Amino acid sequence: xxxxxxxxxxxxxxxxxxxxxxxxxxxxxxxxxxxxxxxxxxxxxxxxxxxxxxxxxxxxxxxxxxxxxxxxxxxxxxxxxxxxxxxxxxxxxxxxxxxxxxxxxxxxxxxxxxxxxxxxxxxxxxxxxxxxxxxxxxx
Amino acid sequence: xxxxxxxxxxxxxxxxxxxxxxxxxxxxxxxxxxxxxxxxxxxxxxxxxxxxxxxxxxxxxxxxxxxxxxxxxxxxxxxxxxxxxxxxxxxxxxxxxxxxxxxxxxxxxxxxxxxxxxxxxxxxxxxxxxxxxxxxxxx
DNA sequence: CATAGAATTGGAATAATTCTAAACTGGACT
DNA sequence: AGTCCAGTTTAGAATTATTCCAATTCTATG
Numbered sequence: 001x002x003x004x005x006x007x008x009x010x011x012x013x014x015x016x017x018x019x020x021x022x023x024x025x026x027x028x029x030x031x032x033x034x035x036x037x038x039x040x041x042x043x044x045x046x047x048x049x050x051x052x053x054x055x056x057x058x059x060x061x062x063x064x065x066x067x068x069x070x071x072x073x074x075x076x077x078x079x080x081x082x083x084x085x086x087x088x089x090x091x092x093x094x095x096x097x098x099x100x101x102x103x104x105x106x107x108x109x110x111x112x113x114x115x116x117x118x119x120x121x122x123x124x125x126x127x128x129x130x131x132x133x134x135x136x137x138x139x
Numbered sequence: 140x141x142x143x144x145x146x147x148x149x150x151x152x153x154x155x156x157x158x159x160x161x162x163x164x165x166x167x168x169x170x171x172x173x174x175x176x177x178x179x180x181x182x183x184x185x186x187x188x189x190x191x192x193x194x195x196x197x198x199x200x201x202x203x204x205x206x207x208x209x210x211x212x213x214x215x216x217x218x219x220x221x222x223x224x225x226x227x228x229x230x231x232x233x234x235x236x237x238x239x240x241x242x243x244x245x246x247x248x249x250x251x252x253x254x255x256x257x258x259x260x261x262x263x264x265x266x267x268x269x270x271x272x273x274x275x276x277x278x
Numbered sequence: 279c280a281t282a283g284a285a286t287t288g289g290a291a292t293a294a295t296t297c298t299a300a301a302c303t304g305g306a307c308t
Numbered sequence: 309a310g311t312c313c314a315g316t317t318t319a320g321a322a323t324t325a326t327t328c329c330a331a332t333t334c335t336a337t338g
Contacts (some may be wrong), residue, residue: 026334027284027285033294044325061288061289061327064326068327081219081223082270087326091258100196108262114260117256117257117271118254118256119254119298120254123238123247124277126276128241128274128275129273130273131270131271131274132269133270133271134266135269137269138263138264138265139263139264139265162315166316183294183295197318198317224293224326226295
């Protein structure tokens with residue numbers, strides 16, 4: 001159920017791109033499908049490595065362009081973890097947080113319903129977003 | 140009480156450095172004092188700008204060296220916020236989190252006692268650290 | 279099928295940080 | 309005071325992720 005590796009048809013990918021107002025080009029479809037179906041919080045470089053094995057040519061610039069387009073369209077989120085120099089891309093759009101396994105470096109999504117936060121702020125703050133990063137180990 | 144700008148004597152700074160096993164050189168004392176007394180979540184570049192006005196010469200490499208030494212000694216923490224390309228340094232060592240004012244870009248410490256988190260994790264995870272970043276606006 | 283606007287490309291540019299090798303400092307021992 | 313040495317500082321080169329740029333290639337539409 002919670003499988004990271006899904007099978008989504010090219011048609012479905014195209015439809016999602018169009019619905020989000022993104023022109024579904026060959027490169028965008030391929031990159032988006034890879035992220036949705038095969039990858040797990042990939043970096044631009046990991047996407048590039050994968051692309052090099054599966055396409056005649058996709059330039060790194062196109063990968064960055066595409067990722068930015070997808071993020072701007074709300075189809076992906078970018079995550080900037082302190083422990084990595086590279087941005088990783090997150091296909092999960094529902095409210096969620098993250099757990100980083102300090103032994104393996106593996107990043108796991110934690111759905112929003114698994115964390116309840118109670119704020120007792122002294123200041124008058126209007127909170128619009130909240131990022132939580134848990135660190136630790138898995139048994 | 141919650142003042143960001145404190146007055147701590149050079150002797151006290153030296154003592155803290157020594158206690159943490161850090162050789163209290165002129166540059167380290169100056170930089171550490173600046174962070175503790177005058178700065179608010181500064182970046183290396185901001186420290187460099189300040190240093191340029193107050194010293195004949197402090198190289199940027201020394202600033203980075205010093206910051207790394209202080210972080211390794213547990214005298215500072217580094218924060219890597221998604222919205223900035225640069226690391227910022229945090230003098231507050233007690234458990235706390237952060238609020239980022241999306242209008243001003245200002246970063247505010249939120250003490251640990253103002254946030255209560257209840258975890259209902261499905262997986263068996265042993266949590267050792269938790270970073271929370273709130274975003275929003277101030278009234 | 280012509281064409282304009284969008285997408286892609288390779289390579290140069292940028293920016294934060296680290297690396298390197300040389301020069302400098304300051305305390306310990308004469 | 310003079311020498312020595314480990315630790316520190318320095319300037320500048322190197323690294324790395326990402327963006328920029330100008331030129332080329334697609335693609336949808338008339």
